[in-house]
Amino acid sequence: MADPMRIRATAAGDSTEVKVLMSHEMETGQRKDAQGKVVPAWFIQSVTATCNGRTVLSAQWGTAVAKNPFLAFRFKGGAKGERVQITWADNRGDTRTDEAVIS
Amino acid sequence: MPATKFQGSARAAFGFAVVAAIAMSVAHGQVSTVDEIARYRAALQDGNPAELWEARGENLWKSPRGPKNVSFAACDLGQGPGVVKGAYAQLPRYFADADRVMDLETRLVYCMVTQQGYTQPDAMKGPFGGPGNKSDIEALVAYVTSQSRGVKMNVPLAHPKEKEAFALGEKMFVYRGGTHDFSCATCHAEDGKRIRLQDLPNLMTVAGAQKAYTTWPAYRVSQGELRTFQWRLNDCFRQQRFPELIFTSDASIALTMYLARNANGAAFDAPAIKR
Numbered sequence: 001m002a003d004p005m006r007i008r009a010t011a012a013g014d015s016t017e018v019k020v021l022m023s024h025e026m027e028t029g030q031r032k033d034a035q036g037k038v039v040p041a042w043f044i045q046s047v048t049a050t051c052n053g054r055t056v057l058s059a060q061w062g063t064a065v066a067k068n069p070f071l072a073f074r075f076k077g078g079a080k081g082e083r084v085q086i087t088w089a090d091n092r093g094d095t096r097t098d099e100a101v102i103s
Numbered sequence: 104m105p106a107t108k109f110q111g112s113a114r115a116a117f118g119f120a121v122v123a124a125i126a127m128s129v130a131h132g133q134v135s136t137v138d139e140i141a142r143y144r145a146a147l148q149d150g151n152p153a154e155l156w157e158a159r160g161e162n163l164w165k166s167p168r169g170p171k172n173v174s175f176a177a178c179d180l181g182q183g184p185g186v187v188k189g190a191y192a193q194l195p196r197y198f199a200d201a202d203r204v205m206d207l208e209t210r211l212v213y214c215m216v217t218q219q220g221y222t223q224p225d226a227m228k229g230p231f232g233g234p235g236n237k238s239d240i241e242a243l244v245a246y247v248t249s250q251s252r253g254v255k256m257n258v259p260l261a262h263p264k265e266k267e268a269f270a271l272g273e274k275m276f277v278y279r280g281g282t283h284d285f286s287c288a289t290c291h292a293e294d295g296k297r298i299r300l301q302d303l304p305n306l307m308t309v310a311g312a313q314k315a316y317t318t319w320p321a322y323r324v325s326q327g328e329l330r331t332f333q334w335r336l337n338d339c340f341r342q343q344r345f346p347e348l349i350f351t352s353d354a355s356i357a358l359t360m361y362l363a364r365n366a367n368g369a370a371f372d373a374p375a376i377k378r
Contacts, residue, residue, distance in 0.1 A: 006154045023155045025234060039234075067327035070150035 007100035009084045016078030016102055018049065020071045020086050028063040044088045047071065051078050051085070051102075078102050136300060144376055153245060153322040153374035156329040160246025163239055169219030178214035180207070180247065191251040192371050195360045197262040204268040206359045208333050209351040211243055230350045231334050234327070244331045245320055251371045256317065258364040265360070268353075272361025275354060276306070285343040287358075301378075306362060313369035316362050321377040329374065332359065 003023035010017050022044065029041025041063055049057035056075035078084065082102050089095040164175045164187070180190035181198070195206040201213055208230065215226035232238035260269055279286040290296060291306040305311035319332035333350070336358060340348045348355050 003155060003159055006158060019150055021150055021152055021154055023152075027234075068152035068155060070152070072150065 002094055002096045005086060005088075005096065005098040007084065007086055007098055009078070009100050009102040011078060011080050011102050012074075015074050015076050016051070016084070017074050018072065018084055018086075018100075020049075022069050022071070022088060022096075024068065024088075024090065026063070026065055026067045026069065030063075042090065042092055044069065044090045046089050048087045049073070049075075049084060050087075051075065052082055056084075137302060140300070140378060143378065147324065147376045151322055151374065151376045152327075153249075153320065153329050153376065156242050156245035156320075156322075157249045157374065158246075159237075160242035160244070160249075163243055164246055169215060169221045171218070171220035173219055175211075175214055175218075175243075177218055178211075180210055187247050187250040189251050189254045191248045192254040192256050193258060195265075195268065195356055195363060196259050197264050202264075204262075204264050204356055204360060206333075206356045206363075207244060207247060208240060208331075209356055211240060211247075212351055227350055231330075231337070232328055241320070241329055241331055241334075244333075245329055245374050248320055248371070248373055252373070254371050256313070256363065256366045256369050256371055258360070258367055260364055268357040268360040269364055271353070271357035272359070275358050276361055281344045281346075283344050285345075287339065287343075289343075306365065309365065309368070312362060312365035316366035317369050317371045318373050318375040318377070320373055321375040323377055325378060330377075332362075 005023070006021040008019045024044055025042055026044065027039050027042040029038065031039045033039050043063050043065065044061050047057070047059045047061060048055060054077075056078075057073055061069075080102055083099050084102060085097060085099040087095065087097040167174050176185040178185060179198075179200075180187065181193055181196050182188070182190045191207055194210070195204050197204050198210065198213075203209075205213065212223070212226045215221040216223055219226075229236065229238045230240050232241050259265055276287045277292075279289070288307065290298070290303050291311075294305045294308075294311075296303045296305075304315040306315060316332065319335055320329055322328070323330050333355070336355065337348050340346070348358075
């Protein structure tokens with residue numbers, strides 16, 4: 001199972017700033033191992049962020065995103081004490097959801 | 104005549120300006136490379152993936168593990184059983200229960216063997232991680248070191264065995280050997296040395312040792328891994344074409360002792376991020 005994400009969410013005026021660190025290998029499928037075999041692609045394909053059930057960000061990712069990705073974004077709304085939930089799913093069908101309270 | 108004189112001096116002044124401009128741009132080029140690397144690090148500091156290792160390490164530290172199914176709660180890193188806060192800033196040090204000077208990694212292995220029931224080879228497995236092969240030791244080191252952030256380095260040198268380790272470490276630092284007749288001091292005893300773009304710290308000065316020692320472990324962006332100071336030592340040995348530095352060996356601890364002690368007085372500031 002994948003390691004937990006680190007999520008920080010802070011309210012600033014009428015918007016909320018979210019910073020997420022994800023633990024993922026993000027293999028491009030271009031690398032070869034010591035035996036010369038291609039290391040199969042393994043990457044996060046979709047990322048969704050919700051706040052109180054409202055989707056505030058939805059993204060499709062590819063192999064160009066770095067290992068252990070860092071995602072920062074802002075969305076309108078969100079108040080202190082509310083929860084931001086982040087979900088990612090990768091091309092192997094693995095998925096992980098974590099949440100943080102807006103401070 | 105006066106006009107000619109004026110032209111001449113103007114040309115000279117112009118020539119001087121060009122020379123000065125070239126000299127300045129060369130100096131500027133050197134400074135800005137260093138500055139740009141610093142700027143790059145600062146930009147990445149927010150959202151340092153080392154936090155992922157810290158989180159995993161905290162979980163490993165607090166959960167029951169090993170054949171005896173106990174956590175590190177009774178593991179004494181020098182500040183009392185289970186105390187992590189500020190522990191790394193005072194390591195390596197002499198531990199009476201083991202009758203040996205130990206660095207953090209050695210102490211973790213010691214606790215895994217004596218308290219958690221691991222065998223010595225099992226406890227020493229995988230000191231360094233790689234793709235698809237995560238190291239528990241590195242994660243634990245990330246967590247323990249993160250609990251010393253901001254704490255002043257204060258490595259003791261009171262016990263005879265601590266003095267012995269320090270002296271041995273110093274000797275190793277300047278000892279030349281291997282196929283390239285290298286010593287640590289070959290690269291790390293002079294200001295302004297570098298390998299390609301990477302500035303090398305002068306570890307024989309207090310400032311150099313402080314800056315180097317207090318910024319490991321670090322997330323290496325180019326490797327996508329968190330690397331510990333232990334890894335740095337091992338990789339320096341590899342680059343010198345020395346025999347592999349044996350994990351938890353007296354030699355490894357002595358060299359760590361020498362460099363950690365030289366960093367005394369500086370606030371610890373890691374896990375950091377490096378190129």
